[in-house]
Each structure stands twice: as structure tokens, then as C-alpha cells.
Amino acid sequence: MAGEVKYMAKPKPEKETMTYRANDSWNQHLDEMNRRRVFQPLTVELVRIEGHVRTGWKHIEHVHPYWQMEVVEAGGFSLRIERTRLYPKKGDIIFIPPQTTHHFHHPRGKRGWSFKFSVAEMTGRYPAGCMGKNESGEGEGGGGVGRQLHTALLGAAGLWRESADDNVRILIEHLIAAALEMHFGRTFPTGTESDLIRRARRHVEQRMAAGGQVKVGELAAALRCSAPYLNRVFRSSMGLPAKAFIDQYRFETARRLLLETSLNVAEIAGELGFDDAFRFSRFFKRLSGKSPRLYRNRHDVPKPATAQ
Incomplete structure (x- = not known):
């Protein structure tokens, strides 16, 4: 028709595309991972x-x-x-x-x-x-x-x-x-435990597990060194003499038995190599300020689950 105006459709713009190199996203991911603090789970x-x-x-x-x-x-x-x-x-x-x-x-x-x-x-x-x-x-x-x-x-x-x-x-x-x-974080230890201390610890653990007492002289003999030398090593490495370490290990074992088992005081005394419950109670009170029975009663600690 005369005078008819024809409109031409506006061409659609081509769809904008972005191109990546095949390994760009992978490299970006690796970069992000490398910037993170590495976490190695502790045991x-x-x-x-x-x-x-x-x-x-x-x-x-x-x-x-x-x-x-x-x-x-x-x-x-x-x-x-x-x-x-x-x-x-x-x-x-x-x-x-x-x-x-x-x-x-x-x-x-x-x-x-x-x-x-x-x-x-x-x-x-x-x-x-x-x-x-x-x-x-x-x-x-x-x-x-x-x-x-x-x-x-x-x-x-x-x-x-x-x-x-x-x-x-x-x-x-x-x-x-x-x-x-x-x-x-990445804090490193300031020192390492000597081989003599490790062997002493192992000997004390084994003797206690067998229900026996440990004396400094006997421990030194088992480790093939003198008692004064053993005390010097303990003082240098742990800040306390060998007898104090032995007593503390014995005390910690007693605490564990009081809080985690139903053994009575006399039975615990026997497990730890004491001659009778009275000597054990005196030892425990000297280190904790409380008798074994009072210590057990004043600590609100759940008992471990037992098999049915």
C-alpha cells in the first residue's frame, strides 16, 4: 500500500559468551585451597x-x-x-x-x-x-x-x-x-622427653598395672643408673624428683579408680599395692587434702557405660 511504512525487525544481538581456558577454574580452586591454613587432624x-x-x-x-x-x-x-x-x-x-x-x-x-x-x-x-x-x-x-x-x-x-x-x-x-x-597452631615444643624418662614412665606404668609398688632405688636399678642421677634427670626434664613423679602417678591412678569404677577403698588400696586401706587413705589425703571416700562423694562425675 502507498504510504505504508515497513518496519524491519531489529536484529537480535548475538548472545555474549565468555570463554575460559579449560583449566582456569581448577587453577583458581587450587589457589584458594593453597591460601587456606592447612589443618592436619590431631590424634x-x-x-x-x-x-x-x-x-x-x-x-x-x-x-x-x-x-x-x-x-x-x-x-x-x-x-x-x-x-x-x-x-x-x-x-x-x-x-x-x-x-x-x-x-x-x-x-x-x-x-x-x-x-x-x-x-x-x-x-x-x-x-x-x-x-x-x-x-x-x-x-x-x-x-x-x-x-x-x-x-x-x-x-x-x-x-x-x-x-x-x-x-x-x-x-x-x-x-x-x-x-x-x-x-x-604451628607452635612447636620447646624440648623433648629423654629416653630415660620414657623408660622410667613405662616401668612405673607396668608395675602399677601389676599392683606393685615402685621405689626410686628399684626404678634406678631397673634402668641401670644410680638413684641420684635418676633424680637429676627428673628434676631437669620435669621439674620434680623421681619419687614425686611416682607418687603422682599412683595418686592419679587412685583418682581414676575412685571416679570411674565401683571398687571400694580397700579394693583400690590392694590394686595399688598398699598394705591396707588405712595407709592408702593417709597417702591419698596427703596429696589431695581429702579422704578417698570424701573425694569420691564430692565429685559429680558420670560413670562409664557398661555392657548389658
């Missing part, structure tokens, strides 16, 4: 867990051959680690390495949990430490990672109180490994 083996104590108590200065981690629910107590005195606050996580002298004073009872464990990759001499609730986090209102970990550990401890089964144990061991990695 944590739980020894035991100790919970709330209803009344005030004071522990003597002592050491033990495994790690201890305190998850603090309430302050109001003091902790001395070697020559340093701490006053932990709610939300703190305290790390006490093996062979580190320490003692607690809880004047109004204990509100928190003690996790005792070994770590295959951390057998040297590490420094003690305290991880606050905002460590690696975003400040007081930011819900720091330390705070979330503290909450998770308390929740896992509650599960342990209800049912000390393998699934809960595995969860707790993974949480402990995360706490150690977060706090210590």
Missing part, C-alpha cells in the same frame, strides 16, 4: 572427664603425664601453673600440657569441666595457654569461634554425663583437636 585419645564439684576444694601442686583442658563455666577460682597464677573467667578454655606443675583452688566449688587426654602429635614440652571466648572471633558481640567452641564442649560434656558412649567420646576428641589447633 586425641580421651583419658577421662571430670565435672562439677559441689563444695569448695583445694588441690595440691601436681603433674600428670597427659594433657588437661579446663572449660570454665564460672570464675571465682584461681589456678597456678608453674610460677604463674591465673584467675580464669567464664568462657575461658585453659590448656595444661603434660609434665606441667599446677594446682587449683575452688573456694565455692567447681563450675566447669576438666578434659584429660593424650595427643600423639604433641608429646614434647608445650607452653600452657588460655583461650578466651572471643579468640579467632569478631569481638564481644560477634559470636567468636572461641565462644562457639566453648559452647560445643559444654554441650558434649552434657551428653557425656547422660551417656558415656563411643559416639560422644569421638565427638569430644574432635572438639579437643579443634581447640588445640586453633590455639597452638
Whole structure:
């Protein structure tokens, strides 16, 4: 028709395409992974867990051959680690390495949990430490990672109180490994345990497991060295004489039997090589300030699950 205007369809723009080299995205992914902090899971083996104590108590200065981690629910107590005195606050996580002298004073009872464990990759001499609730986090209102970990550990401890089964144990061991990695990172030990100390420890463990006593002279003879030399090595490596180490190991074994078994005091005395329950009670009170029966009654610790 005359005067008809024809409109031509506007050509559609070609679809924009982006081209990548075949390996670009893979290289980008590798770059991101390489920038991350490498995490090698630690091999944590739980020894035991100790919970709330209803009344005030004071522990003597002592050491033990495994790690201890305190998850603090309430302050109001003091902790001395070697020559340093701490006053932990709610939300703190305290790390006490093996062979580190320490003692607690809880004047109004204990509100928190003690996790005792070994770590295959951390057998040297590490420094003690305290991880606050905002460590690696975003400040007081930011819900720091330390705070979330503290909450998770308390929740896992509650599960342990209800049912000390393998699934809960595995969860707790993974949480402990995360706490150690977060706090210590790439910290390296300041020293290593001598072969003589390792052999002495093994001998004491074997003798105790067999229900026998261990005397310093007999231990030195078994290790083919003199008692004075053995004491010098213990003082240099662990900060205490050999007898104090033996007594502490015996005491820790007694504590474990009191808190984790139904053996009575006389039976525990026999297991540890004491002549009678009276001598065992006197030994235990000297190291803890409490009689074995009172110590057992004042510690609110779940008993391990038993097979039906």
C-alpha cells in the first residue's frame, strides 16, 4: 500500500559468551585451597572427664603425664601453673600440657569441666595457654569461634554425663583437636622427653598395672643408673624428683579408680599395692587434702557405660 511504512525487525544481538581456558577454574580452586591454613587432624585419645564439684576444694601442686583442658563455666577460682597464677573467667578454655606443675583452688566449688587426654602429635614440652571466648572471633558481640567452641564442649560434656558412649567420646576428641589447633597452631615444643624418662614412665606404668609398688632405688636399678642421677634427670626434664613423679602417678591412678569404677577403698588400696586401706587413705589425703571416700562423694562425675 502507498504510504505504508515497513518496519524491519531489529536484529537480535548475538548472545555474549565468555570463554575460559579449560583449566582456569581448577587453577583458581587450587589457589584458594593453597591460601587456606592447612589443618592436619590431631590424634586425641580421651583419658577421662571430670565435672562439677559441689563444695569448695583445694588441690595440691601436681603433674600428670597427659594433657588437661579446663572449660570454665564460672570464675571465682584461681589456678597456678608453674610460677604463674591465673584467675580464669567464664568462657575461658585453659590448656595444661603434660609434665606441667599446677594446682587449683575452688573456694565455692567447681563450675566447669576438666578434659584429660593424650595427643600423639604433641608429646614434647608445650607452653600452657588460655583461650578466651572471643579468640579467632569478631569481638564481644560477634559470636567468636572461641565462644562457639566453648559452647560445643559444654554441650558434649552434657551428653557425656547422660551417656558415656563411643559416639560422644569421638565427638569430644574432635572438639579437643579443634581447640588445640586453633590455639597452638604451628607452635612447636620447646624440648623433648629423654629416653630415660620414657623408660622410667613405662616401668612405673607396668608395675602399677601389676599392683606393685615402685621405689626410686628399684626404678634406678631397673634402668641401670644410680638413684641420684635418676633424680637429676627428673628434676631437669620435669621439674620434680623421681619419687614425686611416682607418687603422682599412683595418686592419679587412685583418682581414676575412685571416679570411674565401683571398687571400694580397700579394693583400690590392694590394686595399688598398699598394705591396707588405712595407709592408702593417709597417702591419698596427703596429696589431695581429702579422704578417698570424701573425694569420691564430692565429685559429680558420670560413670562409664557398661555392657548389658
